[in-house]
Amino acid sequence: MADEQRKIAFICSKGNLDMAYPALVMGWAALGNGIDVTIFFTFWGMDMINKARIDHLEIPPVANASMKMNMMGVPGYVGIPQFLGAFPGMTPIATSLMNKKMKDLGVPTVREYLEMLVDGGAKLYACKMSVDMFGLKKDDFVDGVIDIVTAGDFMDMTEGAQIIFI
């Protein structure tokens, strides 16, 4: 192992269910390998730490060209017509489908994953500008979010870190 402590910082800017997982999976792998992990939540990414939103992240089928009907058992790569994706109920269907797949694979929920990361030593921060814009307070966030910080603070605290924007 190199003498210098390896550090990784993730910037989570998306609140869709499928975009919540990359930082959680990689962050957990990083902790397991002895790498320091900092996660900065900004804009829609704050849904991942918002108490009221964390258990209700969704994946909409509209404008998602990769989501095919084979996920629902239809053979081949048949697309979901966009107008169908816009029907009420389609987003909850896609969301419950994804949640079920994750559960079957033994993948924790976003809430549980974040708790594991915090227990493993990951440091979580919320973005000040986004917090102000959405009218949120620190109380709105799950335990483990250390502070609300500015972009400049984030730059200071991630000196020497590899930064991954999601």
Place this chain on the structure above:
Amino acid sequence: MATKTIAGKTVQVNDEGFMTNPAEWTKEIAIEMAREEGIESLTDAHWKVIDYARQSAASSGASPTLRTITTGSGVSTKDLFALFPKGPAKKVAKIAGLGKPEGCV
């Protein structure tokens, strides 16, 4: 395949120093491996994790992930990271004479 002499025994290891034959593992090797990983002495709590990891690997054929260890052994994530600081995934596997954990969680 490289070999390594540890605790008076010559065992097969891969490029990263993980043992490749779990049957060659002994408790003495675990103690020595732990020292190499910066853990001076193995307590009962360490052994609980190591024993569980070996049992899990023996029954499933795969080196357990951290989540497999925490859910299966009852050792909390916090405790696991405190017992095997700075990278428990690799450390537990190495000390338990197993390969790198197979799986992402």
